[in-house]
Amino acid sequence: MMIVVAISGLLALTASILFWYWAYAPTPKVPSLSAKLSREALTVGAEKRTCWKYAPGALGKQKVPLVIVLHGSGINGVKIRAWTGYAFDQLADQYGFAVAYPDGYQRSWNDIRKNVPFPAKQKNIDDAGFIRSLIESFQVSHNIALQQVYVFGYSNGGMMALRLAASVPGLLAGIAIVGANLPTPDNRTDDIQAPMPRVMMIHGTKDPIIPYDGGRVRFFGKDLGNVLSASATAEAIAETHAGPKTIQIERLPHLDPHDPTSVERKTWSQGEQKVVELYTVYGGGHVIPQTTAKFPRLMGKVNRDFSAARKAIAFWGLDQR
Structure with missing residues (x-):
């Protein structure tokens, strides 16, 4: 009997060690910022929703852009703020815009996938209605410019960003998605509109959840349907913009020789306007490239050659204000 108990205890300890090794990631320290994060509650239909807001102290009364950051499934607005290394707050201080970190319904979004x-x-939560209400709230409280609303979405949040762009034309000026591809037409709730807003994509070739090359998505044994490849997603979005386009491919400088990942950027442009930008992270996982936050090991390698948040802000032109 004592042997059985000892073996059971050893197995439990081993499982605990393995879990912490593969799943644990420390939360980075919050940097010095000009303002504090605040929490707001909104009622949308029958649901009470929550959102975390960051607005620099020096915004003043002029109209400012709004960046909405959508988390992945299983986490929340506070966690995605940390997983982006608090970069959006720092960039908001630098360039003068407001940031929203909404919480999904039970840590999830009603995204563009059917299955x-x-x-x-x-x-069937009305997340599009929630985001519209959130924008209206920021317009009242922080005088945001409605023609300058952008969404950064990770994983399930990236799929939600695609649904917002497809189902509510004109709502967003641009989106940036990480670890998210368009579902195949049979697995899609909404057809993409012509033209889509400007889209920046980041995807790792070794993403263990959303396959870079497309195909069946499975999440902890659950079937989430099929998605297109990252390249096919970028092409499909670019094609919603009528007229000739130029394509440019370049490698990003590799900053850490010990980092096994590397990055290629492919850009579709019309004249001086970039309409789609795809960052392929060779060897990268289901993670957000940046230099501050750590991700659970089970999600794959993090590239440190660039900041996803900073690239999104530059893609949208918010660093030129």
Whole structure:
């Protein structure tokens, strides 16, 4: 009997060690900022929703852009703020815009895929209505410019950004998505509109959740349907912009010789206007490239050659204000 108990205890300890090794990631320290994060509650239909807001102290009364950051499934607005290394808050201080970190319904979004088992999808939560209400709230409280609303989405949040861009034409001036591809037409709730807003994409070739080359998505044994490849997603979005386009491909400087990942950027442009930008992270996982936050090991390698948040801000032109 004592042997059985000892073996059971050893197995439990081993499982605990393995879990912490593969799943644990420390939360980075919050940097010095000009303002504090605040929390707001909104009622949308029958649901009470929450959002975390960051607005630099020096915004003043002029109209300013709004960046909405959508988390992945299983986490929340506070966590995605940390997983982006607090970069959006720092950039907001630098360039003068407001940031929103909304919380999904039970840590999930009712995204553009038909076949996902997330609570928001199962209950058909009106997340588009939530985002519209959030924008209206910021317009009242921080005088945001409605023609300068942008969404940065990671994983399930990236899929939600695609749904917003497709289902609510004119709502967004641009989106940036990480670890998210368009679903195949049979697995898509909304057809993409012509033209889509400007889209920046980041995807790792060794993403263990959303396959870079497309195909079936499985998440902890659950079937989430099929998605297009990252390249096919970028091409499909670029094609919503009528007229000839030029394509440019370049490698980003590799800053750390010990980092096994590397980055290639492919840009579709019309004249001086970039309409789609795809960052392929060779060897990268289901993570957000930046230099501050660590991700659980099970999600793959993090590239440190660039900041996803800073590239998004530059792609949208917010660093030129």
